[in-house]
Amino acid sequence: MSRVNEVRSHFLTFILVAMIFQSLVATNTAAAKPGDLSINAVISPAPGGTFTTFDIVSIVVEIENNVNDTSPERTINWAVCTGEKTYQACFGDSLFDGYKILAGMDGNQTQQVEIGSFTDWNQNRSYTLAVGFDDYDQNVTNDKITSQFTLTNAYVDLSIEVSNPFSDIPFLTTFENKYVINSNTDYDLEFPYTLESCGTCVFDATFGWKLYSSDGQFLVTESNYTETLASTSGIEKAFTGALPTFSHIAQGSFLMEFGLYNSSGNVDAIPSNNVHTVPIIIDDSLDIKALMMFPTQDPTSSSYYFGEDGVTLEIENDGYVSVYDFSVSLTIKTRGGTQLSVETCTVSDLHPTEVEECRFDINNLGDLTFEANVQQIFNGTVDQSSSNNKIIEETSVIAGIIDPVIIQSNPEGLYYTGDNITLRVEVSPFAATPMTYTWKHSSIFDLGSGSEITFLGSELGGMGLYRIAVYAYDAAGNMESTSIEISVINSTDISHEPYFSGTAITRAHAYSITSLDYPIINGKYNPGQNLSALRLLSFELFSDDPNKDIGLEFYEITFNLSNMFPANIPFDSIDIHQLNDINGTLWTDLSGEDEPERVDNYTMKITLKHPIHLLFVGELPTPEINISEIDFTQLANGGLKLNWTTSGDIENPYIGNLFIHKLTGGEFGLNFFTPVEENYNQFAWDTLLSDSRVAVLT
Template identity: 30%
Template sequence: MPDSFIAAYDSIQFTVLVENNFNSPSPASRLLNWYACEGVKPTNVCVTNSDDNGVINVGTILPGNMMTFTSNDYFNPQGYSGLMTIVYQFDRMDLNPGDDVLSFTVNSTLEFVDLKLDYDVDIMQSLNDLSTYDGDFILNSNKTYNFTMDGFANICGSCDLNATLGWQLINSSSKEIINESLSNYSNFPSFGFYKSFSNNLPSFSHNETGTYILKYGIFNSQGNPNHDMFSSNNLNEITLLINNDIDLRLVSFYPSHNPASTTYNYGNNMVTSEITLHGNKSVNNVSILLEVIDSNGIVKSSDSCLTGKLRPNEYIFCQFNLNSSGNNLIIIITIPTDIEEGIDLKPSNNIIDESTEIIIPPLSAYIVNNNPKQWYSTSDAISLTGHANIFAPGPVNYSWWYSGIVNLGYGENLNLNAQDLGLGEHTLRLTARDIFGNIENVFYSLDIYYYVEFDNSPYLHASSATIETSIIEVESILPLVGESYGVGNGKSPLMLISFDLNGVSSQQNSFTGSNWMDIEFNPTEILPSNVPFDSVEIRKLDSLNDTIWDLFDSSQLTTNEIDQNITLTIYESTTVLIVGEMNLPNIEATNFTTSLAPEGKFKIDWQPVGELENEYLSGWNIYRLVVPSTGGTVFPSSNQLYSQLVWDSLSADSYLTTVPIETNSWNDLSNRDEGECVSYAIAPVDRQGVIHFEKANVTTDENGDGTFVCGDNIPPNSLVIQLTHSWEFTNSSDCFK
């Protein structure tokens, strides 16, 4: 680096070569300071008045050894143009301080020019399809190669440079130049700092094999105002191997249908062979030959395969047709040894043979339904495809038949309209035939039904399929009044719905055992709003009059919690019992009042409000407690805490009657004795006799608390006193009015 050039705006690192002349290792923490000064300065002046400075860490050096160290920090002249003084000085002097300081000058210029190779890039990497030997790439003779060279250019913006790029092929023994190719290039990046570039070198070709030295890079340069200022980083040399050896190898061959099989199948592409090129030269379209020979040495059949382009160390797979069959046959595969690219070095690995049996694969025909259904309606289209063993000798012919008699078509695909076949169960036949006349029949059954549905949206929807025109008959009733059906678990019977399937013409049940009916229930529409969906279940009855239920099989039921519906599949006439928990009904007797009636009787009035059309409410139960005028137990009002035990006790002997749910008044026709008072209660009751005392209304006082009302059955006792009268006489004959 002394007396060399540096770029005025380039950041550089300082490097130093240090030798240990002492008889023991140098300390590991020794520091070497560097100083940079503009102009030519004495050493001591530059050290004390440097324009920039830094440190180089010097590690341990063994006695008599030299090592190179580089600064961690960078130096930039900041545009200064001219000579600069650089001083290296150890921070601590040793026994010989005379060699602990080094001073030199460099030329910082605004017209800096330098081209250098990128030695980290191997130009051989720019070539494709090369063979290698011990990590070295191998080229072929008489073949043209185009190398790409990578490097860096630091050229000032006002500088021009023309460089000679190229290569030289050198004899590795005599070091003589055998061949060379050079070209001029001037379009380098010029940004005033190192910028990468990539250039194509002149095409390379050589007509002889051997081991050579390839020198490449920047051989010369001319520029204005300067040429390349550093030539030490312009050229590189590599060992170049040129070799044309060819070694094609047959690795193996095996049955294509099953590599582990000991027999081969007759047909196309039934043999697969693996071939590789272990030489150094690519080959093109080598014809590989397969022959089948019988025990008498007669060739029964043959086939060939072209390799295409095969590169060094590349594997390919060739497939061959087997056009003969039988026992005790020999399959031989051969690679030619004399090909266009040259002579194969090892003919011994160019042939393989195997004694085997070649069989004709069975048809193994089968049918695929492209639109599979358990049954079809008359409006459906049916699409079937015939298949056979992919290894069966083809082409395979297909024909389709109805009941084995009527031809439906030819070819592997069959498309039918279900209506053309008609209602019922039908059997189709597929006949497959190979090129040897071998036949195989496959049968396929189709059920075509009449589609019928019953749509009572939004409550329920039912659909089915039958072999005759049919109708779905649905009947629903409410559970018998007072009948619990043995449901239990706090649930109540809510609805009975029967489903039947009958033929229109035959008037017979259309369930055959092979068909079914799909039913979708929407309980939120069928049942009152006070029945939670998650409490709803369905049970099975034999008829609408049956009260003994059974559970459906879990495979018949699907509950959709999101859409809140239940899907049921039945295979016979069925009655469904819907059960669930009935929460408090949305019903109330508002404005409940108790008033006196003649002869000591009473009348109660109320206004029924809520689900008056709720079929599960059978009416209002009316209760009466007789209380002495001095006070006693009365029905509790809603102001008090509800207790079922209290209501069960009070209602045990106080029931009077049940009136329809739409009723708004009732007259108590019983007579009360003197001193007897009453407390009334009214509560809704459902069809199973469940009384909802939580919804009860009672006789209350002005504060809304339960109370009693006293009657009056004593006739009034009245007396006229202090009666006076007067007379009036007129002359009229009319009666007095």
């Protein structure tokens, strides 16, 4: 080729390349989107990670809008290929690919977006993931990304959950959110973890712990063990593992790392979740503090009270070591320093931050000095702060009031002769204990001793009213007494079944006479509008001994309204009044404690403290009575024999008399009774009945 032709050829080639370059630039410039969306990172599958081939692999990326304006809608493409490939090569040789249309993102926002997923079943190989926008924006350098990962059909992942193995150890305290433990002490620790391993996987796990310096730079000591873990058949399951027993000889601040340190067989796929680290403090400081001392009965009182448990001392474990079976003492002295007594208290155990109480007796009165002391040496270890092991207080001791009160098993104070009567005495919390008690009845007869006594009502000598007294003696030699009255009673049955049941409570043997009757016919009881007098009840109580008062406490009667009255009477209309005289018609209302109680629609109840006459009132509907089949037989001497049939509410006790009237015909004919339901005229009827009655039937 000639030089001219060579130059011409090179020139044409240059022109062609230049045109192609110019064309590409022009194309990108024309397709460029406004703004700047960047693909910051691949979130899933995690770059460099190994995952099971039997799960769906989700593709998640982090997208960021780097400008203030909302981004336009964008299309993002993805491709998955085998091996390690470039962005273009992966799209050209993809096993799986897809795209997602992204809606506009607010300015300066970051979000994680799932753009697709895939499954490559039962494989064991590496892959490349390529992700990029379909068209470029104003910054093309962050519009695409690639990452590598691995899928395996022998997947094993053991993940140590975030936890603190010392959180389940009892009686530990914390300092600055770090658990404080003791040196030369064995701690059995546990930790939670999850495991996912394939059905054919063999997984040997080495669990353990490592103790580092507080800055994590130096390994102080470690311990581990290995065990073979069973397959989970490809399912993630939760477990609790045990660490080797932890113990360390030195005190100080440390970091303790724990978890999975090695695996063999099918090795763990994600080492980043195999261990967890917690800070700990090893401290054997001992500080048992006498916290405060106060009167047990009243912590706000300036004086203490003579007797048992008069002083309360609070002891606190302000250190980091549990202590066991130690003693606390209280020395009581005169103000001049003479020792009067020493009381001791043994505390079985006291753990860090716990507060325990010791109580001491006070057996002296007057102005005194109390000195409380807490033991300072525990198993050879000296309390680091002996200044707070002692409390000294100058105070006065008084004998509190006794103020006895009798509590009885029946608050009403009523007992039958065969009843067990239980009486208990309570005294003021300020009383000088221990207390002693003596019980008497009628001032002279002994009933027993102690804070509670039980005896039969018959032991008092029969029915009647008795005064029971208790004499309370305190530890300082003071005495106060109190008394109550109780009734030993008799129960008399005053029932009249099936109409009512009742009981009269008396202090003597008694019997009753009752009378249940109907009101006086045509009696003017004036019970109220639409009401009628229905029944009368009277009863009397008599003593078996005519010379002895029955001592009535009360009587209680329960009425069965459905048996006392006909069914056509509305039971809810019934009321009970006090009748002044059983043979009279004057009455008064029952009120207050005597007021009747309506238990339900069929039952009423009344409680009275003296015998009275009762009047029952209520609505009284007209009975339904029918007379039919009337005929007559003519007798000698002009007599007639009448026959008829009666039906309806014939059992109703409130039916009146049956009157028979006879009309005699006159010279010009007869005046007959007309049916009341036809053209009824009251005046005409009254005229016909005025002098025609010939018989009255009851």
